[in-house]
Amino acid sequence: MLWLLFFLVTAIHAELCQPGAENAFKVRLSIRTALGDKAYAWDTNEEYLFKAMVAFSMRKVPNREATEISHVLLCNVTQRVSFWFVVTDPSKNHTLPAVEVQSAIRMNKNRINNAFFLNDQTLEFLKISSTLAPPMDPSVPIWIIVFGVIFCIVIVAIALLILSGIWQRRRKNKEPSEVDDAEDKCENMITIENGIPSDPLDMKGGHINDAFMTEDERLTPL
Amino acid sequence: MAHAPEPDPAASDLGDERPKWDNKAQYLLSCIGFAVGLGNIWRFPYLCQTYGGGAFLIPYVIALVFEGIPIFHVELAIGQRLRKGSVGVWTAISPYLSGVGLGCVTLSFLISLYYNTIVAWVLWYLLNSFQHPLPWSSCPPDLNRTGFVEECQGSSAVSYFWYRQTLNITADIDDSGSIQWWLLICLAASWAVVYMCVIRGIETTGKVIYFTALFPYLVLTIFLIRGLTLPGATKGLIYLFTPNMHILQNPRVWLDAATQIFFSLSLAFGGHIAFASYNSPRNDCQKDAVVIALVNSMTSLYASIAVFSVLGFKATNDYEHCLDRNILSLINEFDFPEQSISRDDYPAVLMHLNATWPKRVAQLPLKACLLEDFLDKSASGPGLAFIIFTETVLHMPGAPVWAVLFFGMLFTLGLSTMFGTVEAVITPLLDVGVLPRWVPKEALTGHSGMLNTRLHKPG
Numbered sequence: 295m296l297w298l299l300f301f302l303v304t305a306i307h308a309e310l311c312q313p314g315a316e317n318a319f320k321v322r323l324s325i326r327t328a329l330g331d332k333a334y335a336w337d338t339n340e341e342y343l344f345k346a347m348v349a350f351s352m353r354k355v356p357n358r359e360a361t362e363i364s365h366v367l368l369c370n371v372t373q374r375v376s377f378w379f380v381v382t383d384p385s386k387n388h389t390l391p392a393v394e395v396q397s398a399i400r401m402n403k404n405r406i407n408n409a410f411f412l413n414d415q416t417l418e419f420l421k422i423s424s425t426l427a428p429p430m431d432p433s434v435p436i437w438i439i440v441f442g443v444i445f446c447i448v449i450v451a452i453a454l455l456i457l458s459g460i461w462q463r464r465r466k467n468k469e470p471s472e473v474d475d476a477e478d479k480c481e482n483m484i485t486i487e488n489g490i491p492s493d494p495l496d497m498k499g500g501h502i503n504d505a506f507m508t509e510d511e512r513l514t515p516l
Numbered sequence: 517m518a519h520a521p522e523p524d525p526a527a528s529d530l531g532d533e534r535p536k537w538d539n540k541a542q543y544l545l546s547c548i549g550f551a552v553g554l555g556n557i558w559r560f561p562y563l564c565q566t567y568g569g570g571a572f573l574i575p576y577v578i579a580l581v582f583e584g585i586p587i588f589h590v591e592l593a594i595g596q597r598l599r600k601g602s603v604g605v606w607t608a609i610s611p612y613l614s615g616v617g618l619g620c621v622t623l624s625f626l627i628s629l630y631y632n633t634i635v636a637w638v639l640w641y642l643l644n645s646f647q648h649p650l651p652w653s654s655c656p657p658d659l660n661r662t663g664f665v666e667e668c669q670g671s672s673a674v675s676y677f678w679y680r681q682t683l684n685i686t687a688d689i690d691d692s693g694s695i696q697w698w699l700l701i702c703l704a705a706s707w708a709v710v711y712m713c714v715i716r717g718i719e720t721t722g723k724v725i726y727f728t729a730l731f732p733y734l735v736l737t738i739f740l741i742r743g744l745t746l747p748g749a750t751k752g753l754i755y756l757f758t759p760n761m762h763i764l765q766n767p768r769v770w771l772d773a774a775t776q777i778f779f780s781l782s783l784a785f786g787g788h789i790a791f792a793s794y795n796s797p798r799n800d801c802q803k804d805a806v807v808i809a810l811v812n813s814m815t816s817l818y819a820s821i822a823v824f825s826v827l828g829f830k831a832t833n834d835y836e837h838c839l840d841r842n843i844l845s846l847i848n849e850f851d852f853p854e855q856s857i858s859r860d861d862y863p864a865v866l867m868h869l870n871a872t873w874p875k876r877v878a879q880l881p882l883k884a885c886l887l888e889d890f891l892d893k894s895a896s897g898p899g900l901a902f903i904i905f906t907e908t909v910l911h912m913p914g915a916p917v918w919a920v921l922f923f924g925m926l927f928t929l930g931l932s933t934m935f936g937t938v939e940a941v942i943t944p945l946l947d948v949g950v951l952p953r954w955v956p957k958e959a960l961t962g963h964s965g966m967l968n969t970r971l972h973k974p975g
Contacts (some may be wrong), residue, residue: 305583322848324854325854326854326855327854327855366720372851373851373853374847374848374851374852374853374854375854376848376851392703423663433886436646436647437640437643437644437646437647439670440643440646441643441701441702441705444705445705448705448708448712449708451712452708452711452712452715454718454722455712455715459715459716481719
């Protein structure tokens, strides 16, 4: 009799948790991808932890505070590691609706991930999409800060260049006397003709040639 | 070559001396900076790879020797001898040909409009590279935060960042769309930088050119060393340089080689005439022409080695990801243990599974992964820089550093070319005496810059 009951219970359990059954979810873990050499082996103890995490998530749902670990059924564990699970009600005859399980898992996905050292990509609940982390949005986008720095430097440099140009021009205008000296120098240039330097005609008029006596001094004063 | 001393035409006006280069190095670097531009990075490697690798070098060298160097020599010689910009030079040849000079000025003006837009894009990417993770590494989440933005998922995070978050591209070329304020301020900033460097003509350009002309070579060397140490680099290089002689029978190859030489050396834009006009007439322009042209071509080759070692890495990376995705599909479907199928075993395992479970295998999204397909996916122009390279940089450790280096290099390359283009506009205007003498040079350059910005608001 007891054996019959045992088989009946197992059979019901088997019916409740089957690949593709109503309200059943497939879970896939990629432990070696996530942890590499530090990967742990998936055994019944890990399965117990998983059941505990699912029960914990369900207990946070109002009206489901009585969920126990034994209410979570696992089946079809493969080497991948992947398996199916369902959550039953206290009577163990019906499975809880998928929507409830979904929302419970989504709310606690982070805790479940951390319990197994995995993340959203390596611990997948195939029908439950996870909420993405909010994007890191600093109050001022970084590119504007860099732009501001560069632009300020450029504006300051342009201002300095324009101002120094104006100062240089003012300094040039303040020295007109130098221009006259240049004219004198031109006229005293010595040109080279046939390799022999020769003085040009002296263009600067009014030079006194001392070889000639002046008109005044020809006649000696009385 | 000894000439008999002739009266110098420009020495007649002693009052207004033409500015001079501080030293020969500034002049050479300015011409090299003008010639070496974005085309050396993203056009030449593409041409090399499309037109049969090493075989493309034959029409390229022939075009360089028979077209590039002669025209370049003439440009430098005429600018240096007549000591005027393009308008003055053509007017001196024949007054009826002065329109050609005006054409050069107009051409350079129009080119500066679109070229500075590209520099503005590069500046935008450069500013965005100073963060980790890089903004184009992942799609932004949608409003519900249940998944990623749909448009981004359909293409890729990199394409989304380029087409949507940068350009905000419209569906049709007729639809000009609205002004993207972030691009507008980047455009204004790049014009401000160009103005700052050209403000007093070659006096300021000559100082900046030491940095803008030499920095790209430094970055190219860094990328070359980094690229050659990446896995898959040799495959990229072999693919690039494997000669395919039959392609030379296609006349298109010769046409493209000639076009590439012409635009690569920036011939007939008036920029080289302007730079050469600030030289002393006794300068040996023949040697300069050969040196600058050879440096330009060597830079193209150098850049293509760096670019293709990185692209080889990217192709290998994509190929391995493709294989990994297929392997994961198989493992998930048949519940094999993790990492049980290696990349080498994959073909054998696939055949075995196809034989035993054909229906289950058929419904899997398996893609055919061939390395040649990924190597073929090359691109030229902005696609290479803003899509392919940005994606490759994501896979290198220390991604923001490489992004900053790469876009900094593109920025300085664009800047040095802009100097030549802007100088090609300014020098003839100054020579012709468009403005009275009391207006300073700075005002002329400032007005050209502002006119450009206003004319070219990106939409």
